[in-house]
Amino acid sequence: MFIKAEGPQLTPDQARDLDDAYFTSRPLEYYSARIASLIAVAESGERNRSGDVGAAFLAALEIDDEAKILDFDGSDRRLQVATDSLAVRQHAAEALVRLYHSVAIGRVPGDTAACMWVAISDGPVAVRELANQAAERLASDDGRQTFWTLVLPSEAGEKPAPENDVALNVMGAWLQYAILLLQRDDVSVNVAGNKIKHGLAVRSRDDVRLVFTKQPPSSDGTMPLSAVSGPGAIDIFSSETLSYLVRPSRQNGRKQPLELTTLSLVPAMLLAETWMLAATHAAMFYIAATQHFAGRKASLPKYPSLPLGPTPQQLLGDSVIGMRFPVTTPPNGGPVDRFAGLASQLGFASLEIDFENKTSVELVNDTHTIESEKHTASPDEGKLSVSDDVPIAEPTKHSES
Numbered sequence: 001m002f003i004k005a006e007g008p009q010l011t012p013d014q015a016r017d018l019d020d021a022y023f024t025s026r027p028l029e030y031y032s033a034r035i036a037s038l039i040a041v042a043e044s045g046e047r048n049r050s051g052d053v054g055a056a057f058l059a060a061l062e063i064d065d066e067a068k069i070l071d072f073d074g075s076d077r078r079l080q081v082a083t084d085s086l087a088v089r090q091h092a093a094e095a096l097v098r099l100y101h102s103v104a105i106g107r108v109p110g111d112t113a114a115c116m117w118v119a120i121s122d123g124p125v126a127v128r129e130l131a132n133q134a135a136e137r138l139a140s141d142d143g144r145q146t147f148w149t150l151v152l153p154s155e156a157g158e159k160p161a162p163e164n165d166v167a168l169n170v171m172g173a174w175l176q177y178a179i180l181l182l183q184r185d186d187v188s189v190n191v192a193g194n195k196i197k198h199g200l201a202v203r204s205r206d207d208v209r210l211v212f213t214k215q216p217p218s219s220d221g222t223m224p225l226s227a228v229s230g231p232g233a234i235d236i237f238s239s240e241t242l243s244y245l246v247r248p249s250r251q252n253g254r255k256q257p258l259e260l261t262t263l264s265l266v267p268a269m270l271l272a273e274t275w276m277l278a279a280t281h282a283a284m285f286y287i288a289a290t291q292h293f294a295g296r297k298a299s300l301p302k303y304p305s306l307p308l309g310p311t312p313q314q315l316l317g318d319s320v321i322g323m324r325f326p327v328t329t330p331p332n333g334g335p336v337d338r339f340a341g342l343a344s345q346l347g348f349a350s351l352e353i354d355f356e357n358k359t360s361v362e363l364v365n366d367t368h369t370i371e372s373e374k375h376t377a378s379p380d381e382g383k384l385s386v387s388d389d390v391p392i393a394e395p396t397k398h399s400e401s
Helices: 012-022 026-046 050-059 074-105 115-123 127-139 141-151 163-185 189-197 267-292 314-315
Strands: 203-205 210-211 222-224 235-239 240-246 257-266 320-326 340-343 345-355 363-366 394-399
Touching: 012 141, 012 222, 012 314, 026 074, 026 267, 050 189, 074 115, 074 127, 074 141, 074 240, 074 257, 074 267, 127 141, 127 163, 141 163, 141 267, 163 267, 163 314, 189 240, 189 257, 235 257, 235 320, 235 394, 267 314, 320 345
Parallel strands: 222 363
Antiparallel strands: 203 240, 210 235, 240 257, 257 320, 320 340, 340 345, 345 394
């Protein structure tokens, strides 16, 4: 438990003792527990007042009923699960990239004793730098040729098996996806995780639906329900959403305006992504742990079942990630460098938003009329309402990659 400092650098014995502790942790079980708890919470929808933690919580506050202070409804619960699902996905992505960086790129400069725990803890602070270095290594000839040694047991090289090849490609794809989650800035996905952690500077909602349709409103201000729910309609947001403000990095040497970004949150998909990222991390962690304890007995977490799929593309397809648009002009004047637009798994398409011709409509079907409400909607009716503050947006030919 206690290690005496003997100088500015670790001794080999200190490095070994620290990694002995680190490599007997259970990261896959940690993520599995988080995923299971979010699923359980989402499906139960009820407060659990039983158990030691609940009783101790009430006793610490000298309260006999948590309902007196923990006041929330089903909508709050759904939003909490969706927000936490995004947070744990981002957490798993960064954990995987940091572990890969440590095992593939090497020790911290100046460190005289190899210690994986130190390498992970003292690696690049800036996430973009971390991701760029990991991406460069993975794309190199040596990075591609040696990747299997980081995630598969050594006997896999001696006795090739088809499932090993499949698992290797699947884990490689999820590592690439994890790097992309940290690098991508057309919509700054990683910033969302930071905004949740640092100040909860986000706005989550479960009453927003955004649909692209080619059918304009009728002259009487109505629109048939089929226009936003039929085969010609394209769903953009149909589940929970998370919005946050971002100040992008400089472009063309110029400060950028403040942007509002909204992400589409689908908890089931976010948790599925988390598990695939965690399984890839667990395989890499196990191989590093066995190498560290070579020739010594240790209680190690088991090697995970080989993840044979899905890949990110198989799981997510061309689904929408989110959209962005500026809410201020550039601080130093001049034209906007970053267009409003929509990001999907396949890329980014800019949008031209016609603020001068915004309109409100009333959705109608054959039997009844669904009234639209300004800014408010019930969870059930929200999917059928159109706010009169939402301008019509159309895709343009401009695109970014």
